[in-house]
Amino acid sequence: MTPTKKFFKKNRTLILLVAILVLLLAIFIPVELKDKRVDNSKTDSDKKSNSLPPVIVSDTRNKxxxxxxxxxxIRIYNNSEDKIGTNLSVSPENFKSQIDYLKSNGYTTISFSDLLNYPSKKLPDKPVIITFDDGYNDAYTNAFSLLKQNGQIxxxxxxxGFLGRPDFMTASQVKELSxxxxxxxxxxxxxxxxxTLSPTKLSSELIESKNSLEAIxxxxxxxxxxxxxxxxxxxDDAVKTAGYLSATTTYSAISNTSEDKYILPRLRINSADSLKSFIDKILNK
Ligand SMILES: [Zn+2]
Structure with a gap:
C-alpha cells in the first residue's frame, strides 16, 4: 500500500466529514445571499406599489x-349653543400669556421652511411653530400684532374660497400678514x-387654493x-403631487425633525387651557 492510500484509509471518517461540510456550505451560502436579494427587491416593489405602509427611514440621531x-x-366667545366654536376660541388674554411664556422661556418661533431646511440649516434652541387654522378675521386682529411686536412668526x-366672508380675513389682510x-x-x-372627494375635485381643492394664495x-x-x-x-400623495412640501394633521403629539413631513402632528390649544395646561402640553407632561 502506497503512503497516500495509507493516509486515506487511516483518515477516511475525517475526509468524509470535511466533504459533507463543503457540500453543505456550497448549498446554504448561495441561498442566504439570494434571500437577501429577494428581501431588497420586495422592499423596492412595496414602495412602488404602495401595497404596504412606506418604511420611513430617517436619521433620528440629531432629532x-x-x-x-x-x-x-383668538377671541372672547362663550356660546352654549356653539360648543365647538367656544372650544376653538382662545381669549386674547390667554393667548398673550401663552406667547409671553414662549418668549420668556427661550422658545423661538420658526416657519415650516425652517423645519424642512434642517439639518442643512441649524434650528434655534427650543423651536416652536404656531399655526392658525381657517383664516379667521380674529386671528389677524388679535394674534398678528402681538406676534409682530415680539418678532415672532x-x-x-x-x-x-372663504376670503372676505364675514368672520374671515380679506385678501389684503393675508397679503399684509405675508x-x-x-x-x-x-x-x-x-x-x-x-x-371623500373624487381625484379631480381633490386636486382642484389643492391646486386652486395654492394658486390663488400665491397670486395674493x-x-x-x-x-x-x-x-x-x-x-x-x-x-397625502395628492398633496405632494400638488407641490406642497409639508402638511399638518390634528394627530396630537409633539412633532420633531424626523417626522413624515406630510403627517405632522400638532398640539391643540383651546379655550379650556390654563397657562399650566398649555405648558404641560408643550413639555409633554
Ligand atoms: Zn379647518
Missing part, C-alpha cells in the same frame, strides 16, 4: 423636538373632507393643513 401649536379663533392656514414675515399656508378652497402674496405657498385633520395615503 429635534418641534411642538406645532394649533389655534383657530405665525403660520396662517387660509381657506382661499409682507410682515408671517407664513401663509393653504387649507383648501372650500374646507371639504378630502378623503406673490410668494410660493408650500405648507398645507388637512381640513378637520382628515387624510389618508391617497390624499
Amino acid at each position: 429635534v423636538d418641534v411642538p406645532i401649536l394649533m389655534y383657530h379663533h 405665525g403660520v396662517f392656514y387660509v381657506i382661499s 409682507d410682515n414675515n408671517m407664513e401663509i399656508g393653504s387649507h383648501t378652497v372650500d374646507h371639504p373632507s378630502l378623503i 402674496i406673490s410668494k410660493p405657498v408650500t405648507s398645507f393643513c388637512y381640513p378637520s385633520g382628515k387624510n389618508n395615503t391617497t390624499v
Whole structure:
C-alpha cells in the first residue's frame, strides 16, 4: 500500500466529514445571499406599489423636538349653543400669556421652511411653530400684532374660497400678514373632507387654493393643513403631487425633525387651557 492510500484509509471518517461540510456550505451560502436579494427587491416593489405602509427611514440621531401649536379663533366667545366654536376660541388674554411664556422661556418661533431646511440649516434652541387654522378675521386682529411686536412668526392656514366672508380675513389682510414675515399656508378652497372627494375635485381643492394664495402674496405657498385633520395615503400623495412640501394633521403629539413631513402632528390649544395646561402640553407632561 502506497503512503497516500495509507493516509486515506487511516483518515477516511475525517475526509468524509470535511466533504459533507463543503457540500453543505456550497448549498446554504448561495441561498442566504439570494434571500437577501429577494428581501431588497420586495422592499423596492412595496414602495412602488404602495401595497404596504412606506418604511420611513430617517436619521433620528440629531432629532429635534418641534411642538406645532394649533389655534383657530383668538377671541372672547362663550356660546352654549356653539360648543365647538367656544372650544376653538382662545381669549386674547390667554393667548398673550401663552406667547409671553414662549418668549420668556427661550422658545423661538420658526416657519415650516425652517423645519424642512434642517439639518442643512441649524434650528434655534427650543423651536416652536404656531399655526392658525381657517383664516379667521380674529386671528389677524388679535394674534398678528402681538406676534409682530415680539418678532415672532405665525403660520396662517387660509381657506382661499372663504376670503372676505364675514368672520374671515380679506385678501389684503393675508397679503399684509405675508409682507410682515408671517407664513401663509393653504387649507383648501372650500374646507371639504378630502378623503371623500373624487381625484379631480381633490386636486382642484389643492391646486386652486395654492394658486390663488400665491397670486395674493406673490410668494410660493408650500405648507398645507388637512381640513378637520382628515387624510389618508391617497390624499397625502395628492398633496405632494400638488407641490406642497409639508402638511399638518390634528394627530396630537409633539412633532420633531424626523417626522413624515406630510403627517405632522400638532398640539391643540383651546379655550379650556390654563397657562399650566398649555405648558404641560408643550413639555409633554
Ligand atoms: Zn379647518
